[in-house]
Amino acid sequence: xxxxxxxxxxxxxxxxxxxxxxxxxxxxxxxARSPLYQPTMPRTGxxxxxxxxxxxxxxxxxxxxxxxxxxxxxxxxxxxxxxxxETLIALWDAVSGWPDPPQACLVNWYxxxxxxxxxxxxxxxAKSAPxxxxxxxxxxxxxxxxPTRKGxxxxxxxxxxxxxxxxxxxxxFHHGVDRIYAGSSTLLPPDWRxxxxxxxxxxxxxxx
Ligand code: MD3
Ligand code: FE
Numbered sequence: 001x002x003x004x005x006x007x008x009x010x011x012x013x014x015x016x017x018x019x020x021x022x023x024x025x026x027x028x029x030x031x032a033r034s035p036l037y038q039p040t041m042p043r044t045g046x047x048x049x050x051x052x053x054x055x056x057x058x059x060x061x062x063x064x065x066x067x068x069x070x071x072x073x074x075x076x077x078x079x080x081x082x083x084x085x086e087t088l089i090a091l092w093d094a095v096s097g098w099p100d101p102p103q104a105c106l107v108n109w110y111x112x113x114x115x116x117x118x119x120x121x122x123x124x125x126a127k128s129a130p131x132x133x134x135x136x137x138x139x140x141x142x143x144x145x146x147p148t149r150k151g152x153x154x155x156x157x158x159x160x161x162x163x164x165x166x167x168x169x170x171x172x173f174h175h176g177v178d179r180i181y182a183g184s185s186t187l188l189p190p191d192w193r194x195x196x197x198x199x200x201x202x203x204x205x206x207x208x
Contacts, residue, residue: 007130007168008144010156011095014163015134020187023087024136027107027197028189030055030082036109037076042067049114055105056084058204060123068123070104070204084201088134092201095165096130100208102201110140110196112182118145118153118174121202129203130167136160136197137188139181145174158198160185 003009015023036051045064054060058070059081073080084105092102108116121131135158145153147169155178158164166173182194 004170006170006173007166008170008173009095009165009167010158011163011165012159013161014091014095015161017161017187019087020136020161023085023134024187024197026085026087027055027136027199028192030085031107034074034079034082035076036107037074040064048116049111050116051109051111051114053107054081055107056081056103058104060104060106060202070123088199088201091134091163092132095163096132096201097167098129098203100129100203102132103204104202106200106202108198108200110138110177110180110198112138112180112194114177114180114196116177118143118149118176120172120174122172124202124204125206126203128171130165130171132201133164133166134199134201135162135164136199137185137192138194138196139184140196140198141178141181143176143178144170147172147174149174157181160187 001011034053036053039048039052039062061071062068139157139159142158143153143155180196
């Protein structure tokens, strides 16, 4: 485990191959019911390169009209999001240090050319709860900056099975995904390759 004083920690290989496989199956079964959609930027309507869906009582959303927000239903199917698998609730309990369970699990899917530009996660009212992230499938180059947009950044490779915890000050740090190492993993089924799934567990509301 690599941890820093700002509340960031990387648990390399938290999930072994068998656990990754079981978790991927649980995620893909839910994604089949709650399909990935292409989010779009507020105002411009420009599509993000990452496709998304959510699990849990609340899901993160963006579209041209409504901007960034959390909502309880899938934007295309209008169904409630599927439940968060128990494995992920147990992970949250093990690593987050937060007493209440996660309310949202954002599922990001990266094709070989997808990126996520440097940004801050600021759409949650629960400002001090940590974010817990799980990587599955192809590896990614992840970039973690600081509280301001300029200033030094650290880059690290996130491999399948890695868990990242963003607590403390790091919760408000800039971060992004520079590239996907297409073909670096054989975890996901053939129709999901090359590609990477990232799961982020979050508290959204201050109270239930
Ligand atoms: C650092 N996802 O969904 S996960 C996001 O790999 C997001 O899909 C990236 O950034 C991905 O918002 C990175 C690791 C992560 C998640 C939340 C953070 C890093 C973070 C919040 C604050 C600082
Ligand atoms: Fe983020």
